[in-house]
Amino acid sequence: MKLFRIIFSALSFSISSFAQIYTEKDVEVCNSKFELAVDKKLSDKPINEIISEIGKSFLGTDYEAFAIEKEGEEQLVINLTGLDCTTFLENTLTLSRCVRANKTSFDDYQKELTFIRYRDGKLKGYPSRLHYFSDWIFNNCKKGIVKDVTEEVGGEPIKFNVYFMSKNPDKYKHLTDTPAFILTIAKQEKAINKRKYYFIPKEKVEQIESKIQDGDLIAITTNLKGLDIGHVGIAVKEANGRIHLLHAPLAGSKVQLSEKPLPEYLAAIKKHTGIIVLRPQ
Secondary structure (H helix, E strand, O other): OHHHHHHHHHHOOOOOOOOEEOOHHHHHHHHHHHHHHHHOOHHHOOHHHHHHHHHHOOOOOEEOOOOOOOOOOOOEEOOOOEEOHHHHHHHHHHHHHHHHOOOOOHHHHHHHHHHHHEHHHOOOOHHHEOOOHHHHHHHHHHOOOEEEOOOOOOOEEEOOOOOHHHHOHHHOHHHHHOOHHHHHHHHHHHHHHHOOEEEEEHHHHHHHHHHOOOOOEEEEEEOOOOOOEEEEEEEEEOOOOOEEEEEOOOOOOEOEEOOOOHHHHHHOOOOEEEEEEEEEO
């Protein structure tokens, strides 16, 4: 324990060589997650169990929209004190992979987060961030981070028609500041639209619920025009076998576990159309 504190105390006053933004509090939170892993001997457990435990440790963390949007050149932005649905999932996955690999320095965490958040693991400007979650899925399957198991658990084909970012650049400061990025984003959207994905329509989620594992990542498809995924979270299997969603739901709330099981949760929200199930590797 003392070794962890010494390492992180030293790192909290240093800046890594690559571009990133974080605070001492972020280092402290990261430290606390790795200490939790030591206390619970999580490194000896399967990755899905680590994800479930690390994810639950964020319960009560404030929701913060646009938590990683900063002006200027794209940098690795770390914010562990305020999370949206994607940064909650990304950080839980990142920390869990570090724990399993026994790579628990703050530098290890930064490198793993960069590998997951950016296309092919390389930070090369704003367009290199995996903005559309369907693109995040495709690239992180390619990198071996996750496996899309939707088809094998009973999924049906779905084709996305994404265009929201390129058609609404005024909603993204980096696109208004650097219009040349719009063309790059449009090309990425075109690539997404050519791919075949699978999803479970929300009316059929209860039929395959038993095939979802504790710690699976859940991407919720949306009927909002120009978008693909409207929300993400982590599956938590309760003692009765029902799956609930661990997630950062919306502004003004905190990271929480859904009161209703996943099928009922989905049924109550009109814009949610189904789910994609990802299994961490």
